[in-house]
Amino acid sequence: MLDNKIETFMMVAHLKSYTKAAESLFISQPAVSQQIRQLEEEFGVKLFNYEKRKLFLTTEGKELLKFAESVKVQTKNIKIKMKLSDKQSSPLNFATTFSLSNNDAWKIVDYYRNQRSKKIVCQTFNTQQCLEALNNGKIDFALIEGNFKQDDYDKVIIRNEPFIAVGKRGLGIEANKEYDLRELINYPLIYREQGSGSLEITRQILGMRNLSPIDFKQEYQIGSLSLFRRMLLDGVGIGFCYQCLLTDELDDGIIQKIKIKNMEVAHPISLVWLKGNDQLKEEIQVVKEILK
Template identity: 25%
Template sequence: MNFHQLHIFYTVAEKGSFSAAAQALHMTQPAVTMQIQSLEDYFGTRLLHRSTKKIELSEAGRTLLPHAKRSVELVRQTDEAMSAFTQKLQGRLQLGASLTIGEYVLPRMLGPFARQYPDISIVMKVMNTTQIMDEILKHQLNFGLIEAPIHHPDMTVEPVMQDELKLIVPAGHDLAGRGKVNLEEVMNYPFVLREEGSGTRQVMEGQLQKKKIDPSDMNVVMELGSTGAVKSAVEAGVGITMLSPSSVQHELALGLVHMVDIRGLEFKRQFYAIHLKSSLLPLSAVAFLGYLRQQEHEKGEQA
C-alpha cells in the first residue's frame, strides 16, 4: 500500500466513477482500475462494487474512506508546513482572483513573495467567481481567491484573509473629515454602488440587514460593474459608496476621497481560497497560500 493508491481510491469514491477520477487525476482509466485492484489485493477484500452506471463503496470501502481522506489532507498539510523551509521552489503558479482581490489586494503582496521565491512564475487571472470555478474544474488554474464562500461538491474552500469595507465620500462632502457618523445620517445621501451580486455589495447589504435595515431603502443613484468606475463616480461627486480601503489607497493619499467610520457598524468580510478536492496543490501554490496566511497573521498582531 502507498499514498498514491489511497489518493486514487479517495478520488474514485468522491467522483463516483473510474472515468471521472481518471480525468481529475490526469491518468488513464485502466491505470486507475489497476491501482484500485492492487489496493484491494493488499487488504484482501473488495472496496468497490462496480456496475454499469456507477460504483458503490463496500462496507470495507466505507471504513477505509475516512482514513484515506485524512491521509490526503495530512500530505497537503505536510507540504504546507514544510514549504516554509524550501526556498528553492520553482514552477508556474496559475491562480484566479476576483476583482477586488486581484486588482487591489494581491498586487502589493506579490512583490515580496516573488523576491522570496524568485523561481516561481505567477500567472494571475482577474475574473468573477463563476469563471474561476470553471477554470479550476477544467484544471486550467491551480486555485482561486474569492470574496464570498461557495458550495460545490468538488471544491475545498478555506479562509485565507480578511477585509473590511468603509464608507468612502468625495472631497468636500458634508461627511468628509468627520471621524464617525451615524448610519441614519448616512442613509440620507445618494449612493453609487457595485452591481447586485458582487461580493462587495453582498457584504454591505448583509450587514445592513443584520441591523434590520432594508437595503432597498438606500438612495442608489448609480450601479456600476467595476470598482474603478465606482471610484470615478464618487470622485465626481455623484454619490458616496462602500469600498475596501485597499482599493482607494491612491485616492486617499491624493485627498480625492475620504474614509469615514459608521458608529456601531463593521463591514468585515472573509476572503477564501478554493481548489479541487481531488487534486493536491503544487508546492508553489501551498507556499503562496502559506505566505498569504502569514501576512494575515502579522497584520492581526499589528492591529
C-alpha cells in the same frame, strides 16, 4: 485517471440529462444509461434521482462528482508538467477578485517575476467566477474576499480586511461624526455587481437596518471596478468596499471613511484551492508567505 463511465457520469451530472449527455458524447442514450447503472452497481449506491421529471444528483452522486472533478484537475496538471521540458517550469495560473487585483495580485506576480522563470497567468473575476474557474480547472488557486460555500475547497486565511463606507471628501459628510445609516439615504449609493463578495456584504449591512439600495436617492450597480472607483472619486455618491481597494486615496485624503454606528466589519481574505489537490501544497505555502 478517469474511465469512460466516470466521464459519462460527469457529463450527465453537468447537463442534468441522459439525452443531452448522449448527444455530447456521441453515443446512444441506452449506452449512457447502462454506464450509469454499472457505476451504481459498482459503488452500491444510487447516483441520480428524478423529481418532478427533473434529474438531480443524490448525496452520494454529489460526493462522486466532487471526487471526479478533483481527479480531473490533478490529471490535467500532471499532464502539463510532464509535457514541459526540463528547462521550463510549470505555468502559474491564479485569479483574484477585483478588490484584490491591485496590491495582492501584484505581490504575487512581482515575486514570481523576480524569483522564478515560469509563465504567469493572472485573471480577475468576482468571487463566484473565481470559484467557477477553480471548479473547471482553469486556475490553480484564487485569492478571494468574504464568505463562500467551503465544502469543495481548502483554504488559508491571509488576513482580515476592514469593509468600510466611503465617500469623496467634500460631499458634506463630516469626518468625525458617527452616522446612522438612514441619515445617508439622500446620497446616491454605488454598489457592486451580482456575484461579487462585496455585494453580499453590502446587502447584509443594509438588511440589518431594514434598508436596501432602492431606499437611497439613486442607485448605481457597477460591474467594472475602475468605473466604481471613478464614480467615488468624482463624488457621484457613497459606497461600501474593502479598505485595500482605496488605500492610496484614503491616505491622500481624497476619499474619506464614513463612520457608521455599529458598523465594525472585517472579512477574511482567503487563499482557496480545490480539495485533494496535494500538488499545490508547496506553491500555496510560498504564496502565503508572499502575502504576509
